[in-house]
Amino acid sequence: MQKRDRRQRDLARSKVETLTEALPWISQMSGKTFVIKYGGSAMEDDDLCRQVVSDIELLKLMGIRVVLVHGGGKAINSLLTDLNLPVSFKDGLRVTDDATMEVVQEVLVGRVNQHLVWALNEFGHNAVGISGADGKTLQAEPADPELGRVGRIREVSCELIETVLEDGYTPVVASVGCGADGFYNVNADAAAGKIAEAMNADKLIYLTDVDGLYRDVCDEDSLVANLTRSETHELLASDSLDGGMIPKVRSIADALDSGVREVVIVNGTFPHALLLEIYTDAGCGTLFTQDEPGPSGSLERSSNV
Ligand SMILES: Nc1ncnc2c1ncn2[C@@H]1O[C@H](COP(=O)(O)OP(=O)(O)O)[C@@H](O)[C@H]1O
Numbered sequence: 383m384q385k386r387d388r389r390q391r392d393l394a395r396s397k398v399e400t401l402t403e404a405l406p407w408i409s410q411m412s413g414k415t416f417v418i419k420y421g422g423s424a425m426e427d428d429d430l431c432r433q434v435v436s437d438i439e440l441l442k443l444m445g446i447r448v449v450l451v452h453g454g455g456k457a458i459n460s461l462l463t464d465l466n467l468p469v470s471f472k473d474g475l476r477v478t479d480d481a482t483m484e485v486v487q488e489v490l491v492g493r494v495n496q497h498l499v500w501a502l503n504e505f506g507h508n509a510v511g512i513s514g515a516d517g518k519t520l521q522a523e524p525a526d527p528e529l530g531r532v533g534r535i536r537e538v539s540c541e542l543i544e545t546v547l548e549d550g551y552t553p554v555v556a557s558v559g560c561g562a563d564g565f566y567n568v569n570a571d572a573a574a575g576k577i578a579e580a581m582n583a584d585k586l587i588y589l590t591d592v593d594g595l596y597r598d599v600c601d602e603d604s605l606v607a608n609l610t611r612s613e614t615h616e617l618l619a620s621d622s623l624d625g626g627m628i629p630k631v632r633s634i635a636d637a638l639d640s641g642v643r644e645v646v647i648v649n650g651t652f653p654h655a656l657l658l659e660i661y662t663d664a665g666c667g668t669l670f671t672q673d674e675p676g677p678s679g680s681l682e683r684s685s686n687v
């Protein structure tokens with residue numbers, strides 16, 4: 383056999399191995415509901431954004447019901463800076479006065495949401511953009527007087543999202559909430575967590591710009607592979623988290639408390655991280671699970687690296 387033929391055969395064999403490894407995951411996950419939160423920090427690069435979008439298309443083709451919830455914190459920061467408006471956070475949440483709220487609306491609903499809808503449609507999806515205010519999907523109330531128009535989610539209505547899914551469209555949700563006196567700036571991690579709870583989602587995935595949760599964000603060897611629900615609460619109580627990881631881990635703890643079985647933080651800037659996490663035995667990122675293993679047939683994997 384010629385050398386080139388052998389190389390081609392080895393390549394083909396490794397492709398078949400990949401498919402064989404993916405098969406049990408593909409069959410187990412078909413028909414499940416996944417809420418994917420796409421953080422603004424992972425959206426900066428257009429090529430990587432296209433890969434995320436193509437991965438989501440593949441999930442849909444594999445029968446997964448995907449609800450995409452997005453942030454856009456970095457893009458909000460840029461526009462605020464361009465407009466000479468202050469950028470200020472408290473415990474990972476943006477201090478939001480009325481002028482900031484207008485910018486948040488403009489960026490999340492007007493720009494990021496529509497860009498994702500367009501990109502998904504380019505890949506063959508039928509995507510529908512939803513502001514959390516549409517159909518009263520995210521009903522909010524003031525979170526803290528010091529934060530201005532930041533909203534805590536009071537109630538989630540999944541009716542619009544379910545209708546969109548049932549009609550074969552992919553819902554793309556911007557984290558803006560509605561309250562008695564207008565719109566609220568809802569943190570996108572919290573929005574994704576609450577939507578996952580309300581939809582009884584099988585899996586909640588956070589796509590961000592780091593490989594997962596670090597014990598110490600300055601030490602790359604401190605990446606955490608697995609955390610149980612109790613350990614997640616202990617971590618929150620230890621006050622050791624910083625910046626954007628605070629609302630993320632808080633919403634993960636809430637989601638686990640409400641019965642979401644599996645949550646994972648994945649690096650959305652790593653090519654095809656979504657597929658690695660979902661369709662390989664090893665998975666990737668930091669996996670958060672209930673204290674007790676799920677019933678047989680649950681999606682939990684036995685190991686995670
Ligand atoms: N313990 C930690 N582990 C991982 N990331 C952390 C930690 N503490 C703070 N961070 C920061 O959280 C950031 C991700 O949160 P954020 O910027 O809000 O992203 P996103 O836009 O995806 O929500 C990381 O870039 C990292 O700098």
Ligand SMILES: CC(=O)N[C@@H](CCC(=O)OP(=O)(O)O)C(=O)O
Nearest residue numbers: 421422453454455475476569570
């Ligand atoms: C209250 C609050 O902090 N809202 C966030 C909403 C966007 C967001 O969460 O975006 P990321 O997911 O990219 O961080 C903000 O204004 O930045």
